[in-house]
Amino acid sequence: xxxxxxxxxxxxxxxxxxxxxxxxxxxxxxxxxxxxxxxxxxxxxxxxxxxxxxxxxxxxxxxxxxxxxxxxxxxxxxxxxxxxxxxxxxxxxxxxxxxxxxxxxxxxxxxxxxxxxxxxxxxxxxxxxxxxxxxxxxxxxxxxxxxxxxxxxxxxxxxxxxxxxxxxxxxxxxxxxxxxxxxxxx
Numbered sequence: 140x141x142x143x144x145x146x147x148x149x150x151x152x153x154x155x156x157x158x159x160x161x162x163x164x165x166x167x168x169x170x171x172x173x174x175x176x177x178x179x180x181x182x183x184x185x186x187x188x189x190x191x192x193x194x195x196x197x198x199x200x201x202x203x204x205x206x207x208x209x210x211x212x213x214x215x216x217x218x219x220x221x222x223x224x225x226x227x228x229x230x231x232x233x234x235x236x237x238x239x240x241x242x243x244x245x246x247x248x249x250x251x252x253x254x255x256x257x258x259x260x261x262x263x264x265x266x267x268x269x270x271x272x273x274x275x276x277x278x279x280x281x282x283x284x285x286x287x288x289x290x291x292x293x294x295x296x297x298x299x300x301x302x303x304x305x306x307x308x309x310x311x312x313x314x315x316x317x318x319x320x321x322x323x324x325x
Contacts, residue, residue, distance in 0.1 A: 144244040145295065146251045149267055150191055151285040152313075153257045153276060154200075154208035155179035170206045175316065177211075179281065182315040184215035187252060191286075195249030197222050198240070200230035200256050209254045216252070230256040237266035241295040260285070268295050269306040273324050282319040284311040 155176035158169060172180060188194070197217055199209040210226050217224045228236040233255065240251050255263055257278060261271035269287045286309040293304060312321050 144247050145241060145289040145293070146195070146246040147248050147289060148191070149240060149251045149253060149287045149289075150187070150194075151253045151255060151260055151263060151267075151287070152183075152212075152283065153260060153281055154206075154212040154254055155183070156281050157206070157208055170203075170208070172208055172211050176208065176281070179313075179316055180212045181215050183212065183313070184219040186313065186315055187216055188220060191252075192250050193220055194222065194252045195246045196240075196251045197224050198228070198236055198251065198253040199224050199226045200236075200254070200259075201226045201228055203230065203256075206256070209256060213252070213254045230259050233259045233263040234266045237263060240267065264308055265305075267306075268293070269308045272308050272310045277324065280320070280324065282313045282315065283324070284313060285309070286311055 154172070156173045156179060157176060158171070158173040197213050197220070199213050202210060209230075210224055213224055236253070240246060240253070253263065257276040257280070260276045261274055264271040264285055264287065267287055272285070287306055288309075289306070293306065310323060313319055314321060
């Protein structure tokens with residue numbers, strides 16, 4: 140595969156905040172964003188294009204029986220950019236999502252944004268050919284972006300294999316809301 144077919148960069152971020160158990164008044168609300176999560180989603184719709192440029196595609200993990208938060212997180216971003224959300228992959232199908240991004244050629248030289256559930260984000264980064272900065276995304280963390288840039292000459296790994304030359308991930312604090320982290324995660 141030619142490097143010219145690869146995206147310029149992929150940005151991975153976790154869905155915005157979910158309700159804490161103490162906040163739940165109705166169990167049916169548990170699959171949606173909390174108020175803080177909705178505020179973060181709105182802020183991301185301005186921040187992401189301003190910081191990284193307009194994306195060519197917005198991916199989100201598809202609805203699960205217990206959560207639609209990845210899609211809800213990028214709804215304001217999709218509205219702001221006029222893009223449809225690509226949500227055809229379950230969160231556990233991160234390898235298929237990575238292959239779509241790396242092999243379609245539709246995102247050549249462009250920015251792709253991916254909103255996923257935290258448990259699979261490190262494996263998603265690996266499937267995209269990168270080395271995750273930490274092996275487990277902390278369950279409490281909603282305020283980071285992982286940036287993967289594809290240099291000329293880099294070749295993606297075949298599906299299910301680790302890359303020969305893994306790319307570095309830049310761990311970026313969003314710093315959008317009060318209390319967001321600024322330091323690297325240890």
